[in-house]
Amino acid sequence: DxxxxxxxxxxxxxxxxxxxxxxxxxxxxxxxxxxxxxxxxxxxxxxxxxxxxxxxxxxxxxxxxxxxxxxxxxxxxxxxxGLEKEGGNQLPRLKELVAYHEAGHAIVGALVPDYDQVQKISIIPR
Structure with a gap:
């Protein structure tokens, strides 16, 4: 083969x-x-x-x-x-931390040359 x-x-x-x-x-x-x-x-x-x-x-x-x-x-x-998780009732502080984390990905992606452009950022649990 x-x-x-x-x-x-x-x-x-x-x-x-x-x-x-x-x-x-x-x-x-x-x-x-x-x-x-x-x-x-x-x-x-x-x-x-x-x-x-x-x-x-x-x-x-x-x-x-x-x-x-x-x-x-x-x-x-x-x-x-993946699919959105049901009952993703996160604590406000956890949502805030996840938002900072995801924003960090976007910032680094924007600063790295020849990196795929960030299309979307989400804190929705999946």
Missing amino acids: RKVTVDLPDFKGRTRILGVHSRGKPLEPDVDLEAIARRTPGYSGAQLENLMNEAAITAARAGKATIGWEQIDGAVDRLMV
Whole structure:
């Protein structure tokens, strides 16, 4: 048997893959595949397909006829960091500490050259 290594797609590749997997799906006019590709560095083609399918399922469950940023953003969050934990009733001091911690990630990311741009910061437990 032969093993063939396939690199993860770059920005242009992710944009094209998203185009393939969004074909036939009713996207809202303001959905920008390039913006999604920028938000998904390190995603494989299969993960991008899953992202678009998750967004479509979420839209359908909400009774929407189109897929919008809200569904895509939620799908990226679910795939990247997991589902939101139920009953995440944190103490205010703990929330504050987590916020400082996450802000630190964003600051360091902004200061490191050639680092992927921070897209979102959250203190929601996952």
